Amino acid sequence: MAQSIRGGIDLGGTKIQTVIVDESQKVLGSARAATPTGGGPADVAAAMAGALREATKAAGLKDTAALAGIGVGSPGAVDEKAGTVSGAGNLPDWAGTFPLGPTLSKDLGVPVAIGNDVQVATDAELLLGAGREVSSLIGVFWGTGVGSGIMLDRRPWLGRGAAGELGHTVIKLGGARCPCGRRGCVEAYAGRGALEARARKRDSEGKATDLFKLMEKHDRTRLTSSIWARALDQKDGLARELIDDAIEALGAGIASAINLLDLEMVVIGGGLGVRLGQPYVERIELAMRPHLFVDDRPPDVRLAELGDLGGAIGAALLVDKTLH
Amino acid sequence: MAQSIRGGIDLGGTKIQTVIVDESQKVLGSARAATPTGGGPADVAAAMAGALREATKAAGLKDTAALAGIGVGSPGAVDEKAGTVSGAGNLPDWAGTFPLGPTLSKDLGVPVAIGNDVQVATDAELLLGAGREVSSLIGVFWGTGVGSGIMLDRRPWLGRGAAGELGHTVIKLGGARCPCGRRGCVEAYAGRGALEARARKRDSEGKATDLFKLMEKHDRTRLTSSIWARALDQKDGLARELIDDAIEALGAGIASAINLLDLEMVVIGGGLGVRLGQPYVERIELAMRPHLFVDDRPPDVRLAELGDLGGAIGAALLVDKTLH
Numbered sequence: 324m325a326q327s328i329r330g331g332i333d334l335g336g337t338k339i340q341t342v343i344v345d346e347s348q349k350v351l352g353s354a355r356a357a358t359p360t361g362g363g364p365a366d367v368a369a370a371m372a373g374a375l376r377e378a379t380k381a382a383g384l385k386d387t388a389a390l391a392g393i394g395v396g397s398p399g400a401v402d403e404k405a406g407t408v409s410g411a412g413n414l415p416d417w418a419g420t421f422p423l424g425p426t427l428s429k430d431l432g433v434p435v436a437i438g439n440d441v442q443v444a445t446d447a448e449l450l451l452g453a454g455r456e457v458s459s460l461i462g463v464f465w466g467t468g469v470g471s472g473i474m475l476d477r478r479p480w481l482g483r484g485a486a487g488e489l490g491h492t493v494i495k496l497g498g499a500r501c502p503c504g505r506r507g508c509v510e511a512y513a514g515r516g517a518l519e520a521r522a523r524k525r526d527s528e529g530k531a532t533d534l535f536k537l538m539e540k541h542d543r544t545r546l547t548s549s550i551w552a553r554a555l556d557q558k559d560g561l562a563r564e565l566i567d568d569a570i571e572a573l574g575a576g577i578a579s580a581i582n583l584l585d586l587e588m589v590v591i592g593g594g595l596g597v598r599l600g601q602p603y604v605e606r607i608e609l610a611m612r613p614h615l616f617v618d619d620r621p622p623d624v625r626l627a628e629l630g631d632l633g634g635a636i637g638a639a640l641l642v643d644k645t646l647h
Numbered sequence: 648m649a650q651s652i653r654g655g656i657d658l659g660g661t662k663i664q665t666v667i668v669d670e671s672q673k674v675l676g677s678a679r680a681a682t683p684t685g686g687g688p689a690d691v692a693a694a695m696a697g698a699l700r701e702a703t704k705a706a707g708l709k710d711t712a713a714l715a716g717i718g719v720g721s722p723g724a725v726d727e728k729a730g731t732v733s734g735a736g737n738l739p740d741w742a743g744t745f746p747l748g749p750t751l752s753k754d755l756g757v758p759v760a761i762g763n764d765v766q767v768a769t770d771a772e773l774l775l776g777a778g779r780e781v782s783s784l785i786g787v788f789w790g791t792g793v794g795s796g797i798m799l800d801r802r803p804w805l806g807r808g809a810a811g812e813l814g815h816t817v818i819k820l821g822g823a824r825c826p827c828g829r830r831g832c833v834e835a836y837a838g839r840g841a842l843e844a845r846a847r848k849r850d851s852e853g854k855a856t857d858l859f860k861l862m863e864k865h866d867r868t869r870l871t872s873s874i875w876a877r878a879l880d881q882k883d884g885l886a887r888e889l890i891d892d893a894i895e896a897l898g899a900g901i902a903s904a905i906n907l908l909d910l911e912m913v914v915i916g917g918g919l920g921v922r923l924g925q926p927y928v929e930r931i932e933l934a935m936r937p938h939l940f941v942d943d944r945p946p947d948v949r950l951a952e953l954g955d956l957g958g959a960i961g962a963a964l965l966v967d968k969t970l971h
């Protein structure tokens with residue numbers, strides 16, 4: 324059973340990514356859905372189940388009963404035993420606790436294991452991706468928010484359960500308001516949620532930008548990673564300015580983490596990180612440099628090798644770890 | 648041999664603290680000397696040997712031959728095997744590599760083990776001090792600089808050898824110049840070296856302060872921790888303003904470390920930390936609060952229990968670990 328076909332679901336603030344993988348973690352099929360922006364946890368769970376069924380079909384399987392289990396990487400506070408998720412602030416009406424595991428398991432008819440979204444994506448990069456040959460790394464997931472997973476001696480460091488909040492490193496005392504309510508966090512400058520809020524404010528103040536025209540043209544309701552990438556490609560002034568600030572904030576925050584932990588590698592993933600890709604990973608690396616205390620042997624800074632699918636593949640790894 | 652009388656030396660940027668401890672780490676004698684501000688590493692080593700001899704006498708021992716060994720906690724990059732120290736920037740003319748262990752061993756006639764000053768002080772707090780009952784903590788040493796030692800699952804986390812540079816967490820992008828040459832680090836606001844430079848600048852610009860009068864009155868050439876404490880006691884405006892900034896910087900930097908690592912405890916030590924004591928530990932705790940991402944279960948924040956002697960006691964612990 325530990326070597327069978329499994330499903331993985333990466334639940335993000337913007338999209339739901341699903342995969343079906345075989346015993347060697349090869350992706351047999353995948354599907355993606357937009358994360359519902361309204362409704363509540365039950366609607367999100369229904370969208371997740373729908374996307375997983377699509378991936379099952381794409382993998383050439385008859386139905387989800389063919390799966391040994393499904394793993395889910397979720398934001399918020401995850402109770403792995405109970406299968407519940409609490410306080411997932413970037414998801415609609417999800418301040419309380421919702422039994423995501425039991426709900427999906429009932430819907431899809433197979434066992435479901437839940438873990439932290441960022442940690443499962445970091446696990447996947449360490450086991451199968453950019454971090455295969457190092458013993459310590461931080462995975463930085465630059466998306467709707469900025470999360471991180473820390474691996475020390477090839478094991479996750481979770482602290483009292485909530486480690487990895489690199490996005491809430493203070494890089495500017497008294498600085499910009501963060502979606503978390505505090506001031507001057509990395510995420511206040513770099514999270515896609517905060518970036519969109521800043522762009523909307525500047526746009527409403529009359530700053531010229533094509534960001535929102537591009538959004539409408541491509542039939543989106545949010546500034547997705549693709550919209551940012553397109554705006555940067557066409558040298559949109561506001562997009563460049565805000566992404567410059569984001570990179571500066573990420574560079575300072577990641578360098579501070581390296582000064583504290585002296586890790587071998589930084590892996591950059593997440594929706595924005597993966598979409599903007601290698602040139603922006605190099606810009607983050609350059610932005611770290613001025614702040615590194617030991618500056619003659621900087622850590623290796625790499626793009627997440629598993630790309631967009633890393634979170635879902637990492638989630639699928641939970642099946643063997645947790646359910647068997 | 649592992650249960651015998653040992654010496655410990657804590658080499659700081661301002662003072663050299665020595666102790667003689669028995670098998671249960673009880674302090675039998677201690678002595679302190681000012682760290683030479685001129686000369687070079689050989690002069691510092693001679694001052695260390697002199698202070699250790701004094702402590703030996705204070706312990707009622709005939710001479711250092713009665714010791715099983717001596718441990719040294721040193722700033723800079725320590726090569727434990729070779730007994731060398733390199734790049735100790737806060738010590739006079741110590742940019743290169745000096746064989747501190749062999750030099751002291753030859754002078755004092757007993758084996759000498761060398762470790763990182765901050766790490767040995769953190770070890771001592773975990774084993775014998777405030778951290779006896781927790782499994783993870785960060786020891787923050789607020790003195791000439793701001794250093795830290797990290798204990799995870801009751802073991803030191805050293806990274807690639809240089810972990811613990813909490814003092815170089817960036818808390819204000821583009822902020823004050825740090826003694827390390829970078830900008831906006833915690834130490835740029837909180838280190839005693841930086842505090843003195845800021846005070847001198849403000850004094851030369853005509854800002855009213857008694858800091859330098861107190862320094863002369865007490866026959867010092869630097870703004871020592873005691874001078875800062877006296878100035879604060881008499882409500883000196885500049886001293887209060889600069890220490891307020893220092894506490895704000897420490898609060899943001901420590902909170903960022905907690906957001907990243909979710910540790911159980913913060914132990915505040917170091918020359919300034921110990922001299923200013925519990926009321927200032929409480930102020931640091933309050934300054935952390937607004938930045939803690941998980942704010943309903945903050946870490947325990949404690950004053951170093953071993954006080955001024957923690958570094959030297961921790962250094963003495965090296966003898967059993969390293970030499971036997």
